[in-house]
Amino acid sequence: MNTQRNLTRFLPCLLITAIGMSGCNSYYESQAEDMIERQMDAMVFVKGGEFMMGNPGGWSVRSDTIPVHRVVLDDFYIQKYEVTQGDFELFMEVTGYEPSSRFYGKWRDENPKRYHSDLPAVASWRDAVTYCNWLGEKANEPTQLPTEAQWEYAARARGKALRYATKDGEAIENETMAPRRVRARFDESPVGSLVPHPPGKFPPNPIGLYDMSGNAAEWVQDYYQKDYYEYSQAHNPLGPKTPDASSPPGNPYRVLRGGNFKDFVGNTTVTRRKEIQNGAGETTGFRCGY
Template structure:
């Protein structure tokens, strides 16, 4: 895959023990280096955040109005990972912090902690991690920040959309063409899903009921060089979710509400609902947004580096 060093990747594969010859220090160093190397610089600027509407004036997202009104904002330059965080990368994080034991007794969560070097496994180390809660996504980016000294963090939803739209282009999908050609991979009944079938189309946007996904980078990137910002897995952002936030979003670097709103468990904003299989009514477009409680399982994520100059 483009930009991937096979020797580094070999050191990221963790099963029940470390790969011979890599060792713990080598695994961590390789993971930190890879996370930094995978960052793509995004020059900041002004753009219209939210559902800008189709050429005929109708909205892309019709099932909710959370993405309206569209609002003009400006964001600073930053870098963002070209790939969603993988099982292999999360495995290094869990090993480094000795966190596996926290979930050993939770049978339903074991699938979030296993990692495999078998390309046919749903936990293949190059497939996107689907973490058991928001804290694991936030914690991974914070761990990268602590270990590298770089300002890693989860993206704000404004950063996420700006990058998905290749610096604010008026496109509904974060694909190579701006349109979507859905891979039929997960349409078939579960027992007939075959991971050996090569990818087709330019995005995986089917079935929130199936745990299986494609390895990161399986489809062409958007013009900015970012993969899977439409489809594969939905992604956490750092913003607290508020349905009508765009009505109050500040012009400079909006970061969501200062605190969670509403009753029940606090919710964070999730983007790329196509990664959950929610592509009806504009749900698969880059404009769709929604909230999920911080203990919600099965989402993916990618990290940013909040630095005004290129890191690489």
């Protein structure tokens, strides 16, 4: 982290200390209390029910989105918005948490635009789990990442036939989702320089959830296994009991859902992606639930 960013980051504490008020820890703890209340106020109640999970045909080209299978879920809560980089960094300041990816600081220095405080948090699965658990401890609720089944049920507005998690299930450029990305011409930004939007830019899906298609790819609790849908349990499935055999030792694959800002057609409510649990990239993000 460079000196200028360090100074900017700690300037509120320097000012508070200079005028004889409480120190840096008190400042961040006060900010964290407000953030916790705001995060919990943004939880959306989702009435449980039965739905057919997976790709009904034509929604995705990925073979791991089939077969369609019956799932029954209990009631749950899920956050209205993706957690922002600013809130994730505040959590790290208060707790002293270090990101699980050893390249986190290097990536941040190389691409500060992506790490703006208003954008979805750049976080690994491990980072996201730790944040959600901490939020739950502070709020006295069993907060965690949603399961894959909960995520899809919520994205599809309680299991409706919605290909995209938008206000009407349609993907319309600059109206319901960010525009499709193309390889740059002389008058366009290259794909590599793009960043997601601040959460909430486009209208929510029918139950009030934002950006579940096409902003950040969102972590869920489950291990990834390509054929899991062939044997998934029906009631409140928690995903495979063991990671995929192809996972790197000590760093199993987990599931990401919802596509990302570098895609368009693939940002469906059934799209799945795998990533190592300690991996954090510019397309990853998360939201909590319980």
